[in-house]
Amino acid sequence: MLRLAKVGKRDVLYDLGSGRGLVVRLAAAEFSTKKAIGVEVEKDAHERARRIALRQLSKGKLRKVDFWYRNFDDRDIDHSDATVVYNSLEENEWEISFYKKAFRRKRLRVIKKDLPFVSYEPTAISSENRSCWFFAMRFPLTKIRSPEKWASIVLGKPNAEMKDVYRYYLRQVRRRNIKRSEDSIKHLRRLVAIRF
């Protein structure tokens, strides 16, 4: 998944909503990132991420990771050194403008799980075990005007429609046992209505 955004040793990666820190550890251990930072709002997950990293990473790699117990959109966080952001959460209405303001980098790359930013073109798509899809994007983003064209790109199928995207997305959220999967679909529909 990090290969998708060509993550490498010059990158500073932020995982926004980093859970137990798997992506942060992966970035440091296998992609030799200059720095990898996990921002996590739940204390237990944050502490667990730190403990696992201490156990699993070498001293050298540990110097290149950090875990912040924070809400990732807190205004006073300075992420301006980021070159790559991974965010596996569902897209917020304000997410794109947040990246523009908070990261202040023209060429920031963002990796999202399940869907690219609604109505924007991904630069690369990959799947792990055919059930989990990742989308890379690069600022400045390329807007897609037609929902059908966006649906076809997202699903990798010509002539796809938005109803196919909703079906695919419902499958993804159910697979992960997200209890209120209908809310996720409602949220996606709202975003689609705003953007197209």
Ligand SMILES: C[S@@+](CC[C@H](N)C(=O)[O-])C[C@H]1O[C@@H](n2cnc3c(N)ncnc32)[C@H](O)[C@@H]1O
């Ligand atoms: C599904 S986990 C993903 C973990 C990791 N990114 C991965 O893909 O392996 C999502 C995490 O995001 C955290 N989260 C949700 N909203 C957040 C916010 N506003 N700021 C920081 N963390 C947040 C949750 O507490 C949860 O641990």
